Amino acid sequence: MCPRCGGVGWLRRDVPIGHAEFGQPVLCPCKATELKQQRLDRLFAISRLGDHLRDMTFDSFLSRDIPYDAGAVGADWDREETFRSLKRAVSTARHYAADPQGWLVFLGDFGCGKTHLAVAIANERIGRAEPALFQVVPDLLDHLRATFAPNSPVTYDELFEEVRSAPLLVLDDLGAQGSSPWADEKLFQIINHRYNHRLPTVITTNLPLDRHQPRLASRMTDMGPLVFIKAPDFRGGLAPNRALSGKMPPSLRGRMAGR
Ligand SMILES: [Zn+2]
Structure with missing residues (x-):
């Protein structure tokens, strides 16, 4: 009481x-705190982030181990280059999250950390009591298709408009969707609307730009910045090496502090 x-x-x-x-x-003040928490909960609920993504923050990104150990992962990954790439990506993402203007496009291979950074931006905005909407592109297209079912709780127009006009939209895994004339057109309509209205949009993709629809690639290039993340798979690629070497790889935070 x-x-x-x-x-x-x-x-x-x-x-x-x-x-x-x-x-x-x-x-x-007790009521003000309660109302603020309710607003954050509501923003989180409409963000579609899901509980499993709630912990993907800049802090948790920085505490992850850098998934390489000198010489153990292979010659494909250069330590310093990986570090510089991650450092640049985190810094750009944080800057964007403080005041989202224009677009931010993360490009990189599976597991490099781009989804984590994109989700961290959304979580940061919600923490600041600002709305963000997270959508995995193939799922988004499935949901749009599902609205045509007679028992759909939401109409196509409602969902389409919600995504098209979200104050901040995170489109995860662009290019992973199945291609069809319908899917290509819907995606283009969403992205083109956000392009024409300069709406803050974060995009992640595994595909190089020239593998996207040219009209999407040109808009991404136009509205960038494009952030190329060059890092090995964070999601467990190093486990055997870690066991082998018996020591933990440094965290990104540790590496940043050391400079
Ligand atoms: Zn009170």
Whole structure:
């Protein structure tokens, strides 16, 4: 029970009779905190992030181990190049999350961390009580198709408009969708609308630009920045090596602090 308001949530201003604010209720700090949490919960619910993505923050990105150990992973990955690439990507993502303007496109192989950074941007915005919408592209197209079912809880137009006009949209895994004239057109309509209206949009993709529809690739190039992440698979590629070497690889945070 709140000692200030006794659980009512409102306080009365201690002002003399005749004062303009006499008798007017004021929000108790306990209620203000509760309302803020409700707003964050609501923003989170409409973001479609899902509980499993809630922990993908910049902090959790920085505490991950860098998945290489000198000489153990193979000659394909250069330590310094990987580090520089990740550092640049984190810094760009953080800057964007503070004030999303234009687009941010992450390109890189499976497991390089681009989805984590894109989700971290969405989580950061929600933490600042700003809306963000997360959509995995193949799932989005499935959902749009599913709205044509007679029992769909949402109409095609409602879903399409929600995605097309979201204040901040994260499109994860662009290029992983099956190609069909219908899917290509719907995706183009969404992306082109956001392009024409300069709406903040974060895109991740495994595909190089020249493997996308040319009209999408040209818009991504136009609205960039394009952030190429060059890093090995974070999702377990090093486990055997770690066991072998018996020591933990450094975290990105540790590496950043060391410079
Ligand atoms: Zn109170």
